[in-house]
Amino acid sequence: xxxTTQQRRIRVLLAKPGLDGHDQGAKxxxxxxxxxxxxxxxxxxRQTPExxxxxxxxxxxxxxxxxxxxGSHLPFCRKLKPLLEANGLDDKLWMIxxxxxxxxxxxxxxxxxxxxxxxxxxLDAIADYIRENAA
Amino acid sequence: MNDRAQTTVKRVINESGLEVQPLYTAxxxxxxxxxxxxxxxxxxxxTRGIHREMYRKQPWTMRQYAGFxxxxxxxxxxxxxxxxxxxxxxxxxxxxxxxGLDSDDPLAQGEIGRVGMSVDTLRDFEIAFDGIDLDKxxxxxxxxxxxxxxxxxxxxxxxxxxxxxxxxxxxxxxxILKEFIGRGxxxxxxxxxxxxxxxxxxxxxxxxxxxxxxxxxGYHIRESGATPAEEMAYAFCIARAYADEVIARGLHVDEFxxxxxxxxxxxxxxxxxxxxxxxxxxxxxxxxxxxxxxxKPGSMWLRMIAAGGGGGLTFEQPELNIVRGAYYALISAxxxxxxxxxxxxxxxxxIPTEYSARISLRTMQILIAEMGLTETVDPLGGSYYVxxxxxxxxxxxxxxIAETDAQGGIVKLVSxxxxxxxxxxxxxxxxxxxxxGKFPKVGVNCYRNDQEDEHPVEFHPYNEDDxxxxxxxxxxxxxxxxxxRVTRALAAVxxxxxxxxxxxxxxxxxxxAYASVGEITQELVKVFGRYQEPIRF
Numbered sequence: 157x158x159x160t161t162q163q164r165r166i167r168v169l170l171a172k173p174g175l176d177g178h179d180q181g182a183k184x185x186x187x188x189x190x191x192x193x194x195x196x197x198x199x200x201x202r203q204t205p206e207x208x209x210x211x212x213x214x215x216x217x218x219x220x221x222x223x224x225x226x227g228s229h230l231p232f233c234r235k236l237k238p239l240l241e242a243n244g245l246d247d248k249l250w251m252i253x254x255x256x257x258x259x260x261x262x263x264x265x266x267x268x269x270x271x272x273x274x275x276x277x278x279l280d281a282i283a284d285y286i287r288e289n290a291a
Numbered sequence: 292m293n294d295r296a297q298t299t300v301k302r303v304i305n306e307s308g309l310e311v312q313p314l315y316t317a318x319x320x321x322x323x324x325x326x327x328x329x330x331x332x333x334x335x336x337x338t339r340g341i342h343r344e345m346y347r348k349q350p351w352t353m354r355q356y357a358g359f360x361x362x363x364x365x366x367x368x369x370x371x372x373x374x375x376x377x378x379x380x381x382x383x384x385x386x387x388x389x390x391g392l393d394s395d396d397p398l399a400q401g402e403i404g405r406v407g408m409s410v411d412t413l414r415d416f417e418i419a420f421d422g423i424d425l426d427k428x429x430x431x432x433x434x435x436x437x438x439x440x441x442x443x444x445x446x447x448x449x450x451x452x453x454x455x456x457x458x459x460x461x462x463x464x465x466x467i468l469k470e471f472i473g474r475g476x477x478x479x480x481x482x483x484x485x486x487x488x489x490x491x492x493x494x495x496x497x498x499x500x501x502x503x504x505x506x507x508x509g510y511h512i513r514e515s516g517a518t519p520a521e522e523m524a525y526a527f528c529i530a531r532a533y534a535d536e537v538i539a540r541g542l543h544v545d546e547f548x549x550x551x552x553x554x555x556x557x558x559x560x561x562x563x564x565x566x567x568x569x570x571x572x573x574x575x576x577x578x579x580x581x582x583x584x585x586x587k588p589g590s591m592w593l594r595m596i597a598a599g600g601g602g603g604l605t606f607e608q609p610e611l612n613i614v615r616g617a618y619y620a621l622i623s624a625x626x627x628x629x630x631x632x633x634x635x636x637x638x639x640x641x642i643p644t645e646y647s648a649r650i651s652l653r654t655m656q657i658l659i660a661e662m663g664l665t666e667t668v669d670p671l672g673g674s675y676y677v678x679x680x681x682x683x684x685x686x687x688x689x690x691x692i693a694e695t696d697a698q699g700g701i702v703k704l705v706s707x708x709x710x711x712x713x714x715x716x717x718x719x720x721x722x723x724x725x726x727x728g729k730f731p732k733v734g735v736n737c738y739r740n741d742q743e744d745e746h747p748v749e750f751h752p753y754n755e756d757d758x759x760x761x762x763x764x765x766x767x768x769x770x771x772x773x774x775x776r777v778t779r780a781l782a783a784v785x786x787x788x789x790x791x792x793x794x795x796x797x798x799x800x801x802x803x804a805y806a807s808v809g810e811i812t813q814e815l816v817k818v819f820g821r822y823q824e825p826i827r828f
Binding site for chain 2: 174176178179180184188198199201227228231257259274276279
């Protein structure tokens, strides 16, 4: 790290995938990430895989994070993965949080979502993970 | 302030921001405004209950939230719950249905039947309620953005089965303003959304006068981060917005206010919750009587489901949620609710299994059968603490309503995202307080188990094949129905929306022609447009 140039702040895309309207948790995490010093782009509700992928590219983010509460995380992530790859975003940190049964964690990891933060995760743990793993 | 406040014990401030004293006496009641608002149950201002005999006459309705997969699956669950003593139904719809998408819409894929039952046409309602006596079991529908269509389908289904719609009871949630604050199943922009709510209230007042077309929800505002006092105050602001919409059309308040109902949350401090409900009952009566000049007592009643408690349940040690649910049910019973539903202990993980839904039902039945909760009305009435806190909660709610009005009113504040930003900031502070241990939560920040069970709950299975079956069923209906009648009916929906007249008669005709939820929604979107969410948090 060169001390004379200003360090670029980590940019986090926080998206609400699919039709799920539960955004209390996403907004709480968004605030926590801002307090942790990251730049946060919060999409709002009802994002399609295409929208998430496009915003991630346009906003030049380091982290692509989803907040899913209504159970459709696996079908959504299966659609999102090839779109992110096509946009050359496979070197970014992919994360997901929310209502994610333990039995689905391996499948999410295999799809490339390395950071998995189910309900009950601590805000500081999410921030620490991003600091350690984002480019 | 009495001298007990000088004690050395730690100060306690409840979530609504009111200080809790270590002891209350008659002096505190007097200092908080006295006993003028206590009265008797069944009499204005209804602090102690909207009926004179309350549960002595009839215990609260037990109405567990249920629905998943196809209408056939849901019908089975309904019958299971009824066989186990449930006395009302509360229908969960899947997200595509709630936001007006058909099962074959690309946006619906992966979401069909997942968080509730899937509905495309009237046929699905016919299947879901098959064999259920709609006179004996009242049906509440948790649907908002697409509520006008669901109400039309319910009325059409009942009529087809020979029920007199004029006598039909039931409830639709249909509270769109709170969807903009939390829950998020909006479709149209704010203004036409309120107009649609007005259409359903007006239509039901004229055609289905015993049906409750709206259940105003403080519940989800609380889940989004509001305090108990804000939960009720914002709900009242929202109910006033709907009342204003209908009164502007020339209806008298007594023509519809008796069918307005409410949905409130029950997690948190027991006494603060009970006082919230007692205070809210008298404040709503006062608002309807003094501000709206209601004359019928029924127009002043805060009829409610006090339910859920989801925000208080924990992912950690989920079995403790059975205990929390029992306390929440106790709160609900002590608060004089008309209807009760409990979130099941596994709801932080999954939609309830038959097993967990039955535990919730039995929790309420224990209160009725064993605990004496139905024997005496408002058993906490007269407690110095409860009466003082009831007065203080009422004052707090009045203050929040006055502030909301002074800032331009609830519709403006919701449209701008200001309420959303306020409650979201509070939710963040609460999460920080839980994580730091400042706000104690058993199993989360204290009394944690050394080793957590890795598989503490059984998951309700999601059947991936439900989507295919549902789409096939929709295609079957489309092939059978009278296409010309559908086209005419859908055009009439669009015409009514464009003309600014009540769209309900056209929607009722469209559902009778087996037009789908998605088709009817599309007609309305062409005229009303879609909501653009203000991103504020």
